[in-house]
Structures are given as structure tokens and as C-alpha cells.
Amino acid sequence: MLEKKQFYINGAWVDPAQANDYPVIDPSTEEQCATISLGSQADTDAAVAAARAAFPGWSQTPREERVALIQKLADIYKARSEEMAQAMSMEMGAPIEMSRSSQVGAGSWHIGGFLKAFEEFDFERDFTATEKTLLEPIGVCALITPWNWPMNQIMLKAIPAMATGCTMVLKPSEVAPLSGLLFAEFVHEAGFPAGVFNMVNGDGAGVGSQLSAHPDVDMVSFTGSTRAGIAISKAAADTLKRVSLELGGKGANIIFADADEKAVVRGARHCFANSGQSCNAPTRMLVHSSKYETAVAQAADVAEKTKVGPASEEGRHIGPVVSEVQFDKIQGLIEKGMKEARLVAGGLGRPDGLNRGYYVKPTVFADVTNDMTIAREEIFGPVLSIIPFETEEEAIAIANDTPYGLTNYVQTTDDEKRRRVARQLRSGMVETNGKGFAAGSPFGGYKQSGNGREGGTYGLEEFLEVKAVSGWAAE
Template sequence: MQNARNFYINGQWVAPAEANDFPVIDPSTEEVSETISLGGQADTDAAVAAARAAFDSWSVVPKAEKMALLRKLLEVYNARSEELAVAMSKEMGAPIKMSRAAQVGAGSWHLEGFLKAFEEMSFERDFTGSEKTLLEPIGVCAMITPWNWPMNQIVLKVVPAIAVGCTVVLKPSEISPLSGVIFAEFMDEAGFPPGVFNMVNGDGAGVGSQLSAHEDVEMVSFTGSSRAGRLISKAAADTLKRVSLELGGKGANIVFADADEKMMRYGADRCFRNSGQSCNAPTRMLVEASVYDKALELAVEVANTTHVGPASEEGKHIGPVVSELQYNKIQDLIQKGIDEGARLVAGGLGRPDGLNRGYFVKPTVFADVTNDMTVAREEIFGPVLSVMKFETEEEAIRIANDTPYGLTNYIQTPDTEKRRRVARRLRSGMVETNGQGFAQGSPFGGYKQSGNGREGGTWGLEEFLEVKAVSGWAAE
């Protein structure tokens, strides 16, 4: 990759101030697929300075011109989508079919949604006959994105910020940076003015911390672990910058007795998708006692029939988890589940049969889990499902809400009144019911330690705006 070791600053590809090579590992093979460079303070400062210099002019560019550039970006994105699919498959292990459809598709879907929302959005609103409320860009924004859904998160942050007139410094995850480099090429090809978008690779302790504390950054938008979110909030506190956080989750999937078998299977399949590496995965399956054995049987069947294989392999399967560190963490948590008395009914420790290399994890199901067990409390971020029993609706709600997280919960029942009643009482930013996905532009975000702020559509655009009240607007 031509620009792998370079950064995109002020409309140019530039070498790092000091070389600091970092290998990008293919999790299917454990081999180095590319080498990037990690940035330092000088690179961070240069990117922020470029964004700061570009802000005054970009913030007043007419909406129509911004729309034209964003449409061009979508055109470039779609034309070069195969490059993105291959890059994400190699860097984070998404099977190539899934990478093309879901990983690449998530970015274009959100970009299309932002174009629709932006076209309809008004930045001047009447408050009274003589007073106007203005929505204005907050300024220079730092975007720190994760490795598990690279394009999903880059588009959810960069596109709305730039659309409303902010300028941006992107730090992709150093574990999956190649798609971020390609996205920077897209921005350059689309023709955005110098300094509007900048990209510096680096790790959390380096560029991530530098951006979070930088006095010329007005806002940080971060997606990742709750632990890292706390560190970013502390680093940002000295400059009182706005911080938007999309963090972890431990979603409860409440399966009532009247749910059909399709919905029971769906919960397990949804947990294992992307090798369990989704913050909104339904990793706790809460099943009404009368159908507990049946739901458990179906979850085990799903686990045992979920094929695990290399990301380069065509077909419908799950790939490896992203890194050796993540693999070891998952293995430790599976062992902890066994040690704490959860009943292992599928999967377990080690790699699946036939795979002796790569960070592959067996789709795993624990039965008879209690909500005080580690596998029910911690975000495992792997294909591990914890199944537990409930007797009453009240008990299901109590168990579901008994978590420090609050991102996405799930409900399976054909009873409309019950579905609505339970959804109102679940403490999470999103509640998916009966496998019905969310609409384009729906607000994505959580309660409690799952973060703050919302991404997507109008909510995502407003995230990067300040509100200004102006009196005496009407002519005298």
C-alpha cells in the first residue's frame, strides 16, 4: 500500500516526523500484512494546526457545495469498495463476503443517510418573532475510531462533522488502520479543501491521548472500550472540550415463551456475528423458564453449525478475532466461566478443529449462567453466549438492567403490548424487537457506561453543532 506509512495532513500525504514502524497483523494467518508508522506529538500538532487553519473558511462554505463534495465522496467510495473490503478482511479478520456486504456496506449506508438528513436540515430556527436560534459547527474535532467496524465508525464520525462545517483529525485504530488510509485517499480524490480532513495513525497512549488533551481541539468523538472512554474523558477535562463516547455493551436478549424458534436461533446467530466483536451484540440470552430447554438446544445447534474459517475464504462463516491479545482475553474469560460454575454446552477453550494457526475462537454457549458471573458482567467481545432463565416479566427486566452497560437490548415476543411495555423499561439507548433492524438515520448510542451522544442521521449531525441564541433578529 503506497501510503501505509504516511499521514494525510493539509491535503498532502506526508511522512511522519519520526519513523515509528508498527506491524499490521492478519489475524487469519498471524503474519504481517502491512506496516504503518505511528505518529508522535509533532504529527498530531501539524494535523490539528491544519484543521484549525481550515476551519474559518470551511465553516461558511454553502450547504450546496458541501453536498456536492459528499456526493462525490459516496461515488468514490462505491467505485473503490473492493479495496476497502479486502483491506478490512486482512486487518481485522472479517470474512470477505461479510466484509463486502456488511463492513463496506455499513459505511455507504450511513453516508447515504447523512446526505438525506443534511439536505433536509435547517441551521436557522425561529424561536420568537424577533429571536433566532442558530446551529453552528463546534470547530476542530478529533475522531478516534475502533478496529471492529472500521468504516461504520469512520463514516459515522467524519461525514456529519464535515457536513455541518467542522474540520477533522482522524486517528483510526492502529490494529485496523489500512481502511482508514484508503478512506483518506477517498477524501483526497473527492476534492475536499486542504485541512478539512486530516488523518494520523497512532496508538491510544500516543496520538489518541495527544488529541484528547489538545487545546486546539474543541471536541473528541471516540468509539471503543469503556476503560479507554474514561481515560479520554479525563484527558479532555482540562480543556473542557466536548466528548462524545460510544462504548461497550452487554446486551440482554429477552426471549419470552411465545417467541418462535426462528427468534430463538436469531439471538445466538446475532451474538456470533462478526465473531462476537460488536458492542451491540446480544451476549446475554434471558429465556422464560417454560421454553428454556428448547431455546438452549437451539442455541447449541447454532453454535455447533457456525463454521469458523479464514477471512479470505468465500462463504458464510465467521473469521478470527482481531489479535492475539483479544484471543487470549477471550480464552481467559471462557476459563473463568467454567471456574465460576457456568455450564459449558458448546464450544470452549482452544481453536476449532482443523485450525492450528490464527486467532480463531470456538462459538461458545454457557448455560445456567447467573448475572453475578464474570461472563454475564464483562464485555467479552468474542463469540460467547451466556444463557440464563427467568420466571416473570419483572425478573427479566431486572436482570436485563442489572449491568453497568446500556447500549442495545433485544426482545422476542409477538405480543405487541408486552413488547412495548418491556421496551419502555429497559435502560438502554436502543431496543431491537423481533429481529427488526433499525432504520437509516436512527440514533445509535447508549446509556450508563455505554457512553453518551448519538450517531447517525439528524442526531449525528447535531452532535457536532453549537447552539447560538440571537435576539433582535427581525428588522426594526
């Protein structure tokens, strides 16, 4: 079993100010795989102080030097990718092949996107012939990241903060902290100046709240639940720090009668991917009534054919959900759904042959209406709700009738309708006909899915202040 109790503060691995051991559970086996320590106020203060002390020097470091260090970090990440894949597979249950490709790959993909955006990014912009607008690093940033896509989210925050000249304190999820600890090793190996990057483990009520309220933190970038995002916003309000939030979702996948023949299967697989633990998952499938029963049968078939198994197993399958807390929550919502709608696949309990581990049956509900609990709440498991519609206007109204607004989906071969519907959907992203987004595309949501954007140029701008300077040049 791994012992990972130290924090990374001011360029060194240090013991916690006081012992507070916390078990890390392998969700495939329900057995403890590591021990970390949860930080205290003294640890948080030390990390913030280190970041504050490093900010003047790092913020004035030439951009070429910052880019060179990030590129070195990218090289180390690539060279040690198998270590990272194994860490994420063990801590949060991603199947090892998926961990190597998608979980690790998301991190390298974002580094590349940021480096490309940074090449052409202009920190000094002429506003008039004599006036200059300067974009400057905001300062000390608290980066609070989740367990479902560990390196995806750490890279979306740490890389733009580093590139723009900010210093930072990372608090990874205490449920899946091993990848964050490994990332800190990579940063140290790359040779970043002491204090630029710091990492303290802790939970939301402890280190998370301490960072959010800390007077020497200038910005909080958080990814997680809407409930936690609201709490962070309240904690940050007293110091008026910037808060960037990427929160929950309840994405609608609108499948029109003229959608391509693979649309339903594609949508169901997307919903079940990563065991349903993605904020942008298309968990509400809206299907035109003329194709409805066919779609229900297709989605049920996908669920029944989706293999579930341990993260260590090779091959294409989904793993467990991350924890007992998540498992119990999902089971409760499936039970609620069985009272509300028609269960056509999956249901309560573990899949056959899996008696230990937090495994959930891929589940499909039909005849769902948008006022049902399973259509309103973010389940964060492999659970799909299918809703019929008659008209384009009705589909748009159902899709928008949610407190969330992260990602919606449109499936139609009519290009004009596809664009028309996309314009009317109230979400930060609209994926159409299975076409993914490019590197550097802005990721973020409307409404209770958060504020701010991550990725590429938009992600760099999140970490910058804007300064207007008159008389920069002579008349």
C-alpha cells in the same frame, strides 16, 4: 507486504516527524501484512494546526458545496468498494463476503442516511418573531475510531463533521488502520479543501491522548472500550471540550415464552456475527423457564454449526478475532466461564483444523447467573451466556442489572408486552422481534455505554453548537 507509513495532513501525504514503525498483523494468518508508522506529538500538532487553519473557510462554505463533495466521496467509495472490502478483511479478519456486504455496506448506508437527513436539516430556527437560534459547527474535531467495524465508525463521525462544517483529525485504530488510510485516499480524490480532513495513525496512549488533551481540539468523538472512554474524558476535562462516546455493551436478549420459533436461532447467530466483535451484540440470552432447555439446545446447535475459517474464504462463516491480545482475553474469560457455568458448546482453544490464526470456537454457556464474570464483562468474542427467568419483572431486572446500556432485545408476539418492556429497559436502543433499525436512527447508549448519539439528524447535531441571537428581525 504493504508500506503505509505516511499520514494525510493539510491535503498531502507526509512522512512522520520521526520514524516509529508498527506492524499490522493479518489475524487469519498471524503474519505481518503491512507496516505503518505511529505518530508523535509533532504529527498531532501539525494535523490539528491544519484543521484549525481550514476551519474558518470550510465552516462558511455553502452547504450545497459541502453536500456535493460528500456525494462525490460516496461515488468514489462505491467505485472502490472492493479495495475497501479487501483492506478490512485483511486487517481485522472479516470474511470477505461479509466485508463486501456488511462492513463496506455499513459505510455507504450511513452516507445515504446523513445525506437524507441533511436535505431537511435547518441550521437557522426561529425562536420568536424576532429571535433566531443558529446551529453552528463546533470547530476542530478529533475522531478516534475502533477496529471492529472500521468504515461504519469512520462514516458515523467523518460525514456529519464534514456536512456541518467542522474540520477534523482522524485517528483510526492502529490494529486495523488500512481502511482509514484508504478512506483518506478517497477524501483526497474527492477534492476536499486542504486541512478539512486529516489523518494520523497512532495508538491510544500516544496520538489518542494527544488529541484528547489538545487545546485546539474542540470536540472528541470516540468509539471503543469503556475503559478508554473514561481515560479520554479525563484527558479532555482540562480544556472542557465536548466528548461524545460510543462504548461497550452487554446486551440482554429477552425471549419470552410466546416468542416466535426463530428467536433463539436468530439471537445466537447475531451474537456470533462478526466473531462476536460488536458492542451491540446480544450476549446475554434471557429465556423464560418454560422454554429454557429447548433454547439451550437450539443455541448449542447454532454454535456447533457455525463455520469458522480464514477471512479470505468465500461463503458464510465467521473469521478470526482481531488480535492475539483479544484472543488471549477471550480464552481467559471462556476458562473463567467453564468454572462458573455449564458449557454446552465450544470452549477453549481453536476450532478443529485451525492451528494458526486467532480463531475462537463459538461458545455457549447455560445456567448463567447475572453475578458471574461472563455475564458482567464484555467478552467481545463469539460467546453466549444463557440465563433463565420466571416473570416479566425478573427479566427486566436482570437486563438492567449491568453497568452498560447500549442495546437490548425483546422477543414476544404480544405487542403490548413488547412495548411495555421496551419502555422499561435502560438502554439507548431496544431491538424487537428481529426488526432492524432504519437509516438515520440514533445509535448510542445509557450509563457506561457512553453519551451522545450517532446517525442521521441526531448525529449531525452532535457536531453543532447552539447560538441564540436576539433582535434578528425588527419588531
